[in-house]
Each structure stands twice: as structure tokens, then as C-alpha cells.
Amino acid sequence: MKKTAPPPLPTGPGYLMYEEAAAYDRMQFVLLGVIITATLVPAIILLFFDVEGAAAMFGVSLLDALIFHLVFPRRYQLFNTKLRIVLGWPIRWDIKLSTIKEARPAPAISTWIYGGVRLATSSASAVEIVRRKGMGIIISPSDRQTFLEQLNAAVKLAQERL
Numbered sequence: 001m002k003k004t005a006p007p008p009l010p011t012g013p014g015y016l017m018y019e020e021a022a023a024y025d026r027m028q029f030v031l032l033g034v035i036i037t038a039t040l041v042p043a044i045i046l047l048f049f050d051v052e053g054a055a056a057m058f059g060v061s062l063l064d065a066l067i068f069h070l071v072f073p074r075r076y077q078l079f080n081t082k083l084r085i086v087l088g089w090p091i092r093w094d095i096k097l098s099t100i101k102e103a104r105p106a107p108a109i110s111t112w113i114y115g116g117v118r119l120a121t122s123s124a125s126a127v128e129i130v131r132r133k134g135m136g137i138i139i140s141p142s143d144r145q146t147f148l149e150q151l152n153a154a155v156k157l158a159q160e161r162l
Contacts, residue, residue, distance in 0.1 A: 015079060015080040016077055016078070016079055017078050017079060017080055017150065017154060018077075018078040018147075018150040018151075018154075019075055019076070019077045019078070020075060020076050020078075020141040020142055020143060020146070020147045021074070021075050021141070021142045022072075022073040022074055022075055022076065022121055022122075022139070022140060022141065022142065023121060023122035023124070023125045023140045023141060023142045024121045024122055024140075025121065025122045025123060025124070028121050028122070032068055035064060035068075036061055036064055036065060036068075039057055039060045039061040039064060040057075040058075040061045042057050043057030043058045043060075043061060069088045070087060070088035070091055071087055071088065071091075072087065072088065072121060073085055073086065073087055073119050073121060073139060073140075074086045074087065074088065076139060076141050076147065078147075078150055078151060078154055080097075080154065080157075080158075081096065081097060081098075081158065082094045082095060082096050082097055083095045083097065083100070083129070083151065083154075085119060085137075085139065095129070095131070095137070096158075097154055097155050097157075097158035098158050098159070099131050099132050099133060099134065100129055100130070100131055100132070100151075100155045100158075101130045101131060101132050102129075102130050102152070102155070103127055103128070103129050103130070103148055103151045103152055103155065104127070104128055104130070104148070105126070105127060105128070105144060105148065106120070106126035106127055106128035106138050107126070108123035108124070108126065109123075110126055110128065110138050111123040111126050111138060111140065114136075114138050115135070115136070116135035116136035116137055116138065117135055117136070117137045117138070118137075118138050119137060119138060119139050119140075120138040120139055120140040121140050122140040123140075124140075125140045125141060125142065125143075125144040126138055126139070126140050126144075127139050127140065127141060127144055127147060127148060127151075129151075
């Protein structure tokens with residue numbers, strides 16, 4: 001049987017090279033639960049005294065839950081030209097690889113205190129993306145080491161193309 005060479009990899013702008021789910025700490029879920037409970041419990045109590053106030057508090061609880069759903073990262077997609085941070089549907093954020101200076105492990109404290117965009121949801125797997133222009137970004141992929149290897153390799157390839 002004759003062996004044939006594998007087809008070349010696509011080079012178009014939309015080629016997905018790697019995808020990683022976002023990591024979450026238990027503390028993140030505890031804080032979310034506390035915030036939602038802080039508006040949900042008063043809503044239930046208000047049902048017996050003020051129905052309009054209870055409806056408003058239920059609305060606030062739903063709005064809080066919707067905001068959390070929309071802004072927390074779901075996964076990170078590495079394309080051949082960009083890094084995409086997928087948030088709650090339909091929101092996503094694309095970062096061109098050519099604007100990334102480097103990606104490195106971030107200290108655990110940076111998931112709570114950071115001078116740039118903080119989208120980290122786990123202190124154990126935080127990654128800092130340093131950009132050439134603009135603010136840095138903190139994210140937390142599930143497998144930090146593999147993600148860093150893939151991202152730094154893609155950034156290097158993007159710089160060679162320039």
C-alpha cells in the first residue's frame with residue numbers, strides 16, 4: 001500500500017489550533033453564591049410584606065445571575081492569528097497574536113489584584129498575557145503549562161510572519 005503525505009495545515013485566518021476550558025476555584029462559586037443569596041433571601045422575605053419590592057429584588061437576583069453568566073470565561077481558543085476568550089454567549093474577545101509580547105505564569109494574588117483586565121477564575125492556573133500596547137490580561141486555563149506552550153509557540157510564529 002502506497003503512503004501519501006498528509007495534507008498541509010490550513011493557513012487562513014480562522015484556523016483553530018488549540019482550545020482549553022477555563023478553570024474555576026471553589027472560592028469563585030462561593031462568592032457568586034453569596035452575592036446571589038444576598039439579593040434572593042430579601043426577595044423571599046419581602047414576599048410576605050411588599051410584593052412589588054420582592055419582585056424588584058427577584059429582578060436584581062436575575063440580573064446578577066445574567067451578568068455573571070455573560071462575563072465569566074468559558075474557554076480559550078487559540079487560532080493561527082488570534083487568541084479568543086469565549087465568555088457567555090454571544091460575547092467573545094479576540095486578541096491578535098501580533099499584539100502579545102509574552103505569556104507567563106501569574107502569581108496567585110493576581111487573580112484578585114491586578115492592574116490590567118482580570119478574567120481569571122482560578123488562582124492555581126493563572127496566566128498573565130503581556131501585550132505590546134494596551135493593558136495586560138489575566139486568564140486561567142485548565143491546563144496552564146500546555147496552554148502556555150501552545151500560546152508562546154503561536155506568538156513566536158506570528159512574529160516570524162511579520
